[in-house]
Each structure stands twice: as C-alpha cells, then as structure tokens.
Amino acid sequence: MTGATPPLLAVQGLTIDARTPAGLKRVLDGIDFTLGREETLCLAGESGSGKSLTALALMRLLPAASLRVAGGSIRLDGCELAGLSERAFRPLRGRDIAMVFQEPMTSLNPVMTVGAQLMESIRAYGRESGDARGRARDALDAVQISDPARRLGQYPHELSGGMRQRVMIAMALARRPKVLIADEPTTALDVTVQAEILRLMRDLRRDFATSILLITHDMGVVAEMADRVAVMRAGRIVEQGPVLDVFERPREATTRELLAAVPRLGALRGTDGPPRLGPATAKPSAPAAEPVPALVVHDLSVTYGAGGWFRRGALAPAVAGVCFDLAPGQTLGLVGESGSGKSTTGKAVLGLVPFTGHVAVDGTAIAGLSARDMKPVRRRAQMIFQDPYASLDPRMTAGDAIAEPLAIHGIGCRAERRDRVAELLRRVHLPPEHASRFPHEFSGGQRQRLCIARALALEPTLIVADESVSALDATVRARVLDLLLELQEELGLAFLFISHDMAVVERMSHRVAVMRSGRIVESGSRREVFETPRDPYTRALLDAVPQRLSPTCTRSTGNTTPFTIT
C-alpha cells in the first residue's frame, strides 16, 4: 500500500451483540481493519470466530431479530455507513459493496435463468436498464465462462458448481462495486475448480480495480490471495499484517495453529505409510500368513435411477467396473472430484445402494444378501459421513446415538450400553458426561467425534470414511485426522478413506486410487501416486492444491522471494 491515500474501507471498533435468553452476549468485539484500493485483505479464522458476522455487518445483512450492532464505525470511501438508515444504505449494496457467498448451489434462485438473475442485479435501482442483456453477457464474459450467450438462458442446475460460483461473482461485479466481499467462496468447490476461481478473482481485482475482502479458514487460500491478513478468534482480531510477515513470524498461537493445520502436500515424501503417532508397538509389520483382506471389490458398477412406471429410464452408470482391495489395518485413499463416483463406491461396498459386481467384506461376499444376512456384516463394516450434523438424528441425545448400533444388534443391557457409551466417548476424547446432550449442542469437530464413536461401537474391522473431514475447519480437521490415525494404530482398523482433498489423502493413506467419471484412472501405493503420478488427471489434481506462497506476476506486492509454507 502507498500509505498516502486514505483507505477505501475503514472499520473501527465494530461491535456486535447477540440477543440470547440470558441477555446480550458479545459476539464481535472491537473489530478494526482497513482495506486499501485494489488490495486483498483476508479475514482468517476458525468457524465461529466472527468472520462471516463481520462481512454480514458490512453488508448490513445481519438478522435483526437475533443480532444487534452495538457500536463502531464503518467508513467507505470517506463516507460513514454506520448511521445510515436501511433506505439510505440499500443503493450502496451492489453498487459500492457486493458480496459472494459460500454456497453457489443455494445462493442462486433455482427457478430463474442465469440471465434473468444477472439482469436483475444490473437493473436494480433503475439506472441504465437499456442494454441489460448485453451487459449481462459482458459480465459473464468477464468471469471467463464458456459460451456466455447460451448461459444466459440456462437455469442454475444446468451449471456446475464452479460455473455457478462464476455467475455469483459476475452478479456481484455487475455494477462494478468498489469492495467485493467473498465469504468462503471456494470452500464448497473441488480443488481444481477452487484454483480456477481464485485465479479468476485475482484477474478481476486487476481488471475491475476492485478491493477484495476474502473470508476463509484455509491459510492455503490466504497464501494464494492476500496482500494482508487479519486473523480472528472469538470475535476479535488477534493478529493483522502483511501476509509474508504473518506467515513468516506468526505472533499468536491461533495463527500458528491455523498455519500448522494447512495440510502440506509432499510432507510425507519418501515414506510409505501415514506417520505413526505413538511409539512403535510390537505388532509385526508384515504378518507371515497372508491375511483375509478387509475389503475386496471386483468389477463394481452402480447405476442410479433404474426406470419405473412413473419415472424416466436408466441413466449413465455412476460407477463402472471398479476394482481394488484393502488389507486389514491399512488405509486406501479414494480421491476424485465431486461426481466422480467415489461416494457411491463407498455406499456400495456397505450395501447401501444396489450394485453389480463382487464385494467382499472381511471375506464375506455381500452381493445379493438379504437385510437379515447383511446384519452380521454390518457389525464389521461401518461408515462415517461427510456432514456430522446431518448424519446424527437431531432428536436423539449423543449417548442414544452412540448406543443405537448396540441396541440394533441387541448387545448388552441398558447399564452395559451406558458404560460402553462412556468408554467410547473417552476413546474419541469427549467427556462421558456429554452423553445426555443433543447434537446441536456440540461443535462440528465434536459431532464428527460422536459419529466416529458410533462407528466404533460395534468394533468393526473396516470403516468407510466418506469425506469425513471435508466439512471441518482446517485446525479441527487436523485433530480429527490425528484421532483416526490413533484409532487405526490401536484397533487395527482398515479405512476406505474417500476425499477430494489430496493433502488429506496423502496424510492418511497407505494406498491411493484416483477416480474420475466412475472409473479408477490410477492406483498404487501412496508413494507412487503422489511422487510419480502417471495419469494426467492425477497430476492436475496435485497441481491444483494451493500450497505455495509465491509472488506470482498478478500480485501487487512487489518484494519477496519465493516462499513455501512447507
């Protein structure tokens, strides 16, 4: 920044209270930051730290029923916004300050065409509605969408997640705002798409001369994008400064934790298995006799939507001819982008979706088994889902949820189950007295621990973990991964670890299979796949991981030598 000109956006002492039955509770406490012209400032922090609240307060989109701005000043281009009435503020939205949300799937109106929504954001407040269609096309052009003229007539569901996020950005930028607020704009996207969107945002900042306030929990994204970074924790900014300073000399524990949580691709270069956590146990690493594989999959295919009386006919297969096997106590990482069929594969090996082909869990073939014959297999193979909140019955206490598998399989009496629940809670490092709480009273990471405890209740040999850490913050994710490794070591679990995150897969896996369009394009030991990838798709996935803090040509900060987080 050239310190002479006043900053475009200056926030001072922004304080927000939440209305709770117990009275007002401070959720944002004296937030100070500035955003210069054509600068990118990242607000980083775990969820619940107040990043999104700050953004919503700037846009004045806070739910008035539950939150109240208690004080502070927001100056945009020298003009005080804090005291403005809603009526006076409304024209500023979109024109001076615009926002892009996390979920491109839910932030677009599903029953309006892309063009209609774009034109609406251009026409709002009347001005220059003359050639709205042309301007909408230009806006799509600017976000580098293929075939913009055709996209105008399409509905959101016809576009991919990445394209939808481009449309959201086009809408936000349609009226050339001075400030663009982006709240976790790439968190819901695949890693290759994330890289494209981040590149696009850098280009747009240059072309549109827009300042960007980027909110993220991922320090990898910060490294890619930010000029300066402000780290938030519990409603305060704990550390703030140029990105290189903060990365090289983090002062606060929160910052160090966020940095340490960035999964570093290549960190395990030259080793075969995941890092051992405890001291090496006396367990023989290679048993003499060939053990029964925990999972054998041969020529597995799944086709959704087989036709029926009132439905249309069969669709393309989601999984086609997949083969792999998994040794006891080992982890197979299954990577690929969304829609590649990896989740479907995970469900099929547990018999949760109809499939064709051969699947054997712990030596038992499950194809065509009745629900009754399947039940004993279920004791040996369990699943952990992506969204821990969605996979727990919200009307059931944590204790009941963990005891559920025991009840289903008729194991133990009530008192025994209670003891087992307490033991399982301790096993996943949660206090046993939390058993009487309901899922919504836990944090995201704790909920995933509950799901892990539930999966462990039946002492399985195989656990299918379907994107089990994707919904978690970076720091929480690191802790849950440690827990999974610890459990594998102690209990000899085999994991089928499904993820789109290459760095996480590298950390967890012994062997890796890369899926694309329902097929495995490459598989091998972790070392082979990560160090000498053969398939171009694997290489593209590896290249897309944000990992380097390097001064690329588009960045405005002129100093610095190449620097990597690793």
Next chain:
Amino acid sequence: MIAALKAMLRRPSTALALLVIATVVVCALAAPWLAPFPPDDQPFDGLSPDGAPLPPDAQHWLGTDTLGRDLLSRLLFGARTSLLIGLVANGAAVAIGMAVGTAAGYWGGFVGATLMRFTDLMMAFPALLLAIVLAALLHPSLWIVALVIALVNWVQVARIVYTETRGLAERDFILAERSLGAGTARIVGRHILPHLLPTAIVWGTLGIATTVLLEATLSFLGVGVQPPMPSWGNIIFESQSYFQSAPWLVFCPGAVILLTALSFNLVGDALRDLLDPLQRGRG
C-alpha cells in the same frame, strides 16, 4: 413428565388454553346436569309474541333459537357432538394421512407411486360430494359422520407427510441408521415418526376447527348429525339467515368454536416446542 407439564403451564397463554379445553370437556361430559333446559325442549315462552327468538335475558342466558330452544343448553349438548367430531374424526384423518404419507415416502417406488396417485385422485375428487355419497350410502349417525370426515380429510395430511418423509429419508442420519443395520420398523418408528410429530400436531390442532365446520356443512345438507341433536356447526347453520335479527345465534356458537380451536392450537404449539430437543440449550 410432571416437569414438562409444569413447563407448559408456565406460559400464561398455554395455561389459559388448557383451562378452556378442560372447561369445554367438563361441559360436554356434564351437559345433562349443567344445562338449564333439555336441548330439544321448545317451551311455550321460548319465542316472543310475534314468533321471534328471544335475546339473552335472566332466564335464557344466551337467548333462544328460532324454534324457541334454549341456546346455552344446545351449546352444552352440542359440545359433545363437536368435540367427538373434532377429536375422533380429525384424529383419524391425521392417523390415516400419516400412515399413507410415511409409507409412500419411505418406500417410494411402486408402493409410493400407487399410494400417492390414489391420494391425488382423492384430492381431486370434490370432498363434499364424496362425503354426501358416503353419508347417503351409510345410514347417517354420529360415528358415520366422523368416519366420512376422516375419509375426506386425510389426503392433505398424507401429501404433506409424504413430502416430509421423502426429505427425511434422504437425510444422512437415515443412511447412517441403515449402515448400522437398523430395520425398517426401527428407522420409521424411531427416526422418522418423531420428526413428523410437529406436522401431526399442527394438523391435529388446526384441523379441529375445519372439521367442526365440515360437520356443520354435512348437517346442513341433511347427511350429517340428524336434528334435533345439536352440534356447534349445525346451530350456526340453522340460524345464519337470522343473523341480522338475532345475531347472538351465530355469535355465541361461533365464539365457542373459535375459542376452542384457538386453545387447541396454543396447546399444540406448546406441545411441539416441548417435544423439540432443538429448543434445548439454545442461545
């Protein structure tokens, strides 16, 4: 359980609503002893000299109807009919709707499609016509009326419950249940029905008022409760043409229906909050 009841009584509106419901129930049960006159008695002095119904006075607290019958007595006896219809007929409608909707939503496929197409057919069929046909085929009595109303009213419940069940069945925790090896009975009974409870309660309480009025319509058309047996609905219908000259004949039963329905709604609301664990530990 006791603590839950106490928690409900702590809301003034709920306590008041419970009081109203209790009063109505007591009135219905004790109608023969509470009523100042027999409900179908047409005393000689029940009408004015020129044959008009009497306005409320000391002898007839709520006045008399067009045939000179004491309105208060008819309302007390009418409570029996209307409560029975409101609770039994409406309860049956909610139960049928829940069963059909849950089954169709959970199993889907052929079973679901068949059940829902049948529901659509029922929905498209004019409810009143169906009720008239059913009531005409079967000999009219209070129980037949209740049955007819249940057979007409379940369709909306089934539709809504179906949609909700579809949504629930796709949720991950149901998949998690299946991956644990839970059977259908357990999944539906312990993990789907509890989530449908708020819907059931809302329909169960909202439906009371509409059911009471549907009964009145049927009675008016001669296929409902047979005169001289009173019900709140048929009191309104018999007297509505006298609305201008004798407004109490419509206002009094109308107010009673409104108050009762409102009370059931308030209790239903409180019950729904009470049964919702998500309300616990909020904020």
